[in-house]
Amino acid sequence: xxxxxxxxxxxxxxxxxxxxxxxxxxxxxxxxxxxxxxxxxxxxxxxxxxxxxxxxxxxxxxxxxxxxxxxxxxxxxxxxxxxxxxxxxxxxxxxxxxxxxxxxxxxxxxxxxxxxxxxxxxxxxxxxxxxxxxxxxxxxxxxxxxxxxxxxxxxxxxxxxxxxxxxxxxxxxxxxxxxxxxxxxxxxxxxxxxx
Numbered sequence: 075x076x077x078x079x080x081x082x083x084x085x086x087x088x089x090x091x092x093x094x095x096x097x098x099x100x101x102x103x104x105x106x107x108x109x110x111x112x113x114x115x116x117x118x119x120x121x122x123x124x125x126x127x128x129x130x131x132x133x134x135x136x137x138x139x140x141x142x143x144x145x146x147x148x149x150x151x152x153x154x155x156x157x158x159x160x161x162x163x164x165x166x167x168x169x170x171x172x173x174x175x176x177x178x179x180x181x182x183x184x185x186x187x188x189x190x191x192x193x194x195x196x197x198x199x200x201x202x203x204x205x206x207x208x209x210x211x212x213x214x215x216x217x218x219x220x221x222x223x224x225x226x227x228x229x230x231x232x233x234x235x236x237x238x239x240x241x242x243x244x245x246x247x248x249x250x251x252x253x254x255x256x257x258x259x260x261x262x263x264x265x266x267x268x269x
Contacts, residue, residue: 091194091217092183098221102245104131107222109138109240116233128240133182135254148254151266155256162257162264207231218243 114121
Protein backbone atom coordinates (compact mmCIF):
# COMPACT_ATOMS: atom_id res chain seq x y z
CA UNK A 75 0.00 0.00 0.00
CA UNK A 76 1.26 3.46 -0.87
CA UNK A 77 2.40 6.03 1.65
CA UNK A 78 0.15 8.38 -0.25
CA UNK A 79 -2.47 7.21 2.24
CA UNK A 80 -1.37 9.62 4.81
CA UNK A 81 -3.18 12.08 7.26
CA UNK A 82 -6.49 13.62 8.67
CA UNK A 83 -7.93 15.02 12.01
CA UNK A 84 -9.19 14.94 15.67
CA UNK A 85 -12.11 14.51 18.15
CA UNK A 86 -15.74 15.68 18.49
CA UNK A 87 -17.19 17.41 16.62
CA UNK A 88 -15.40 15.92 13.61
CA UNK A 89 -15.99 18.77 11.16
CA UNK A 90 -14.65 21.38 13.62
CA UNK A 91 -11.67 19.16 14.39
CA UNK A 92 -10.88 18.68 10.71
CA UNK A 93 -10.83 22.46 10.47
CA UNK A 94 -8.51 22.63 13.50
CA UNK A 95 -6.00 20.26 11.87
CA UNK A 96 -6.14 22.13 8.58
CA UNK A 97 -5.57 25.40 10.46
CA UNK A 98 -2.63 23.87 12.38
CA UNK A 99 -0.99 22.70 9.15
CA UNK A 100 -1.60 26.02 7.39
CA UNK A 101 0.21 27.80 10.24
CA UNK A 102 3.49 27.16 8.44
CA UNK A 103 4.39 27.30 4.73
CA UNK A 104 5.77 23.75 5.04
CA UNK A 105 6.41 20.99 7.58
CA UNK A 106 8.94 18.27 8.26
CA UNK A 107 8.46 15.23 10.49
CA UNK A 108 10.12 11.90 11.05
CA UNK A 109 8.00 8.82 10.55
CA UNK A 110 7.94 5.10 11.12
CA UNK A 111 5.79 3.11 8.72
CA UNK A 112 4.75 -0.44 9.47
CA UNK A 113 2.99 -2.53 6.83
CA UNK A 114 1.08 -5.50 8.27
CA UNK A 115 -0.43 -7.97 5.75
CA UNK A 116 -3.90 -9.39 6.43
CA UNK A 117 -3.84 -12.21 8.98
CA UNK A 118 -0.47 -11.22 10.45
CA UNK A 119 0.29 -9.42 13.72
CA UNK A 120 3.73 -8.20 12.64
CA UNK A 121 4.94 -6.68 9.43
CA UNK A 122 7.77 -4.81 7.79
CA UNK A 123 8.96 -1.52 9.19
CA UNK A 124 10.66 1.46 7.55
CA UNK A 125 11.60 4.91 8.77
CA UNK A 126 12.15 8.20 7.03
CA UNK A 127 11.33 11.86 6.75
CA UNK A 128 8.07 13.46 5.66
CA UNK A 129 8.02 16.84 3.92
CA UNK A 130 4.61 18.50 3.55
CA UNK A 131 3.66 21.73 1.82
CA UNK A 132 -0.03 22.54 1.92
CA UNK A 133 -2.27 22.37 0.04
CA UNK A 134 -1.12 19.54 -2.26
CA UNK A 135 2.54 18.61 -1.83
CA UNK A 136 3.94 15.66 0.13
CA UNK A 137 7.21 13.73 0.07
CA UNK A 138 8.14 10.56 1.97
CA UNK A 139 11.91 10.00 2.00
CA UNK A 140 12.86 6.42 2.84
CA UNK A 141 16.41 5.07 2.99
CA UNK A 142 16.24 3.64 -0.56
CA UNK A 143 13.30 5.32 -2.22
CA UNK A 144 11.21 8.47 -2.41
CA UNK A 145 7.47 8.76 -2.80
CA UNK A 146 6.09 12.22 -3.60
CA UNK A 147 2.87 13.87 -4.70
CA UNK A 148 2.73 17.26 -6.40
CA UNK A 149 -0.77 18.41 -7.32
CA UNK A 150 -2.25 15.39 -9.15
CA UNK A 151 0.96 13.47 -9.98
CA UNK A 152 2.39 10.80 -7.66
CA UNK A 153 5.98 9.61 -8.20
CA UNK A 154 7.89 6.66 -6.77
CA UNK A 155 11.66 6.79 -7.23
CA UNK A 156 13.91 3.83 -6.44
CA UNK A 157 17.49 4.93 -7.05
CA UNK A 158 18.95 1.47 -6.32
CA UNK A 159 16.70 -0.18 -8.90
CA UNK A 160 17.01 2.78 -11.28
CA UNK A 161 13.24 3.16 -11.61
CA UNK A 162 10.95 6.16 -11.71
CA UNK A 163 7.20 5.59 -11.85
CA UNK A 164 4.62 8.35 -12.19
CA UNK A 165 0.85 8.21 -12.06
CA UNK A 166 -1.77 10.90 -12.53
CA UNK A 167 -4.41 10.75 -9.80
CA UNK A 168 -8.04 11.48 -10.64
CA UNK A 169 -9.78 14.10 -8.47
CA UNK A 170 -12.07 11.53 -6.83
CA UNK A 171 -9.00 9.48 -5.87
CA UNK A 172 -7.31 12.55 -4.41
CA UNK A 173 -10.44 13.45 -2.44
CA UNK A 174 -10.42 10.05 -0.70
CA UNK A 175 -6.83 10.33 0.46
CA UNK A 176 -5.96 11.31 4.01
CA UNK A 177 -3.73 14.10 2.66
CA UNK A 178 -6.68 15.76 0.95
CA UNK A 179 -8.89 15.24 3.99
CA UNK A 180 -6.52 16.90 6.39
CA UNK A 181 -5.82 19.86 4.13
CA UNK A 182 -9.35 20.23 2.77
CA UNK A 183 -12.11 19.57 5.32
CA UNK A 184 -14.71 20.00 2.55
CA UNK A 185 -13.15 17.10 0.62
CA UNK A 186 -13.13 15.03 3.82
CA UNK A 187 -16.82 15.65 4.51
CA UNK A 188 -17.62 14.75 0.92
CA UNK A 189 -15.48 11.60 0.70
CA UNK A 190 -15.76 10.14 4.23
CA UNK A 191 -18.19 9.44 7.02
CA UNK A 192 -16.38 10.84 10.05
CA UNK A 193 -16.65 9.52 13.59
CA UNK A 194 -14.68 10.98 16.48
CA UNK A 195 -13.53 8.85 19.41
CA UNK A 196 -11.37 10.66 21.98
CA UNK A 197 -8.55 12.28 19.95
CA UNK A 198 -8.97 9.89 17.05
CA UNK A 199 -10.95 10.37 13.88
CA UNK A 200 -12.28 7.32 12.11
CA UNK A 201 -12.91 7.95 8.43
CA UNK A 202 -14.92 5.50 6.38
CA UNK A 203 -15.24 6.10 2.62
CA UNK A 204 -18.76 7.11 1.61
CA UNK A 205 -18.35 5.15 -1.62
CA UNK A 206 -17.03 1.63 -1.74
CA UNK A 207 -13.48 1.61 -3.08
CA UNK A 208 -10.95 -1.02 -4.05
CA UNK A 209 -8.37 0.44 -1.69
CA UNK A 210 -9.39 1.98 1.63
CA UNK A 211 -11.87 0.49 4.08
CA UNK A 212 -11.09 2.80 7.02
CA UNK A 213 -8.56 5.40 8.17
CA UNK A 214 -7.86 6.16 11.82
CA UNK A 215 -6.02 9.34 12.73
CA UNK A 216 -4.86 10.08 16.26
CA UNK A 217 -3.82 13.66 16.88
CA UNK A 218 -1.19 14.98 19.21
CA UNK A 219 -1.81 17.82 21.65
CA UNK A 220 -0.64 20.24 18.92
CA UNK A 221 -3.46 19.08 16.58
CA UNK A 222 -0.89 17.57 14.20
CA UNK A 223 -1.21 13.89 13.21
CA UNK A 224 0.60 11.55 15.61
CA UNK A 225 -0.57 8.16 14.29
CA UNK A 226 -2.37 7.22 11.10
CA UNK A 227 -3.61 3.69 10.41
CA UNK A 228 -4.93 2.89 6.95
CA UNK A 229 -6.98 -0.31 6.69
CA UNK A 230 -7.42 -1.55 3.15
CA UNK A 231 -10.21 -3.66 1.72
CA UNK A 232 -8.03 -6.81 1.66
CA UNK A 233 -7.37 -6.59 5.42
CA UNK A 234 -3.83 -5.18 5.19
CA UNK A 235 -2.84 -2.33 7.52
CA UNK A 236 -0.43 0.51 6.87
CA UNK A 237 0.53 2.23 10.13
CA UNK A 238 2.35 5.56 10.32
CA UNK A 239 3.76 7.20 13.45
CA UNK A 240 4.80 10.82 13.01
CA UNK A 241 7.20 12.55 15.40
CA UNK A 242 9.17 15.76 15.70
CA UNK A 243 6.97 17.98 13.56
CA UNK A 244 9.02 21.06 12.59
CA UNK A 245 7.96 24.19 10.76
CA UNK A 246 9.84 24.84 7.53
CA UNK A 247 10.10 27.77 5.19
CA UNK A 248 8.45 27.31 1.81
CA UNK A 249 9.93 24.31 0.01
CA UNK A 250 10.51 24.48 -3.77
CA UNK A 251 8.26 22.52 -6.13
CA UNK A 252 11.26 20.51 -7.34
CA UNK A 253 11.39 18.67 -3.99
CA UNK A 254 7.94 17.27 -4.74
CA UNK A 255 8.88 16.18 -8.29
CA UNK A 256 11.75 13.80 -7.56
CA UNK A 257 13.78 12.13 -10.29
CA UNK A 258 16.62 9.71 -10.77
CA UNK A 259 20.04 11.39 -10.51
CA UNK A 260 20.80 13.42 -13.64
CA UNK A 261 17.35 12.99 -15.17
CA UNK A 262 14.16 15.03 -15.43
CA UNK A 263 11.21 13.94 -13.28
CA UNK A 264 9.35 11.04 -14.84
CA UNK A 265 5.89 11.79 -16.17
CA UNK A 266 2.71 9.69 -16.30
CA UNK A 267 2.13 7.88 -19.60
CA UNK A 268 -0.81 10.20 -20.31
CA UNK A 269 1.64 13.11 -20.44
